[in-house]
Amino acid sequence: MARSCAVCGKVSMDGFNPQSSGMNRVRAHRRFRPNLQQTTIEQNGKPVKTLVCTRCQRTLSRGVR
Numbered sequence: 001m002a003r004s005c006a007v008c009g010k011v012s013m014d015g016f017n018p019q020s021s022g023m024n025r026v027r028a029h030r031r032f033r034p035n036l037q038q039t040t041i042e043q044n045g046k047p048v049k050t051l052v053c054t055r056c057q058r059t060l061s062r063g064v065r
Helices: 054-061
Strands: 013-016 029-032 036-043 046-053
Antiparallel strands (some): 036 046
């Protein structure tokens, strides 16, 4: 199973590193990963440890559903 957010489903993305000056700019591949933290959230009235991205963690702490 891929590492993804349990709330929003955010997963890794592919991209390229920014290149500086030069005639022959070779694009270097890189991977953008979500900032996942292990957090205890309540599902069906029971506390469950899950991986949640920091954006969802911030939203959940505000009490917004």
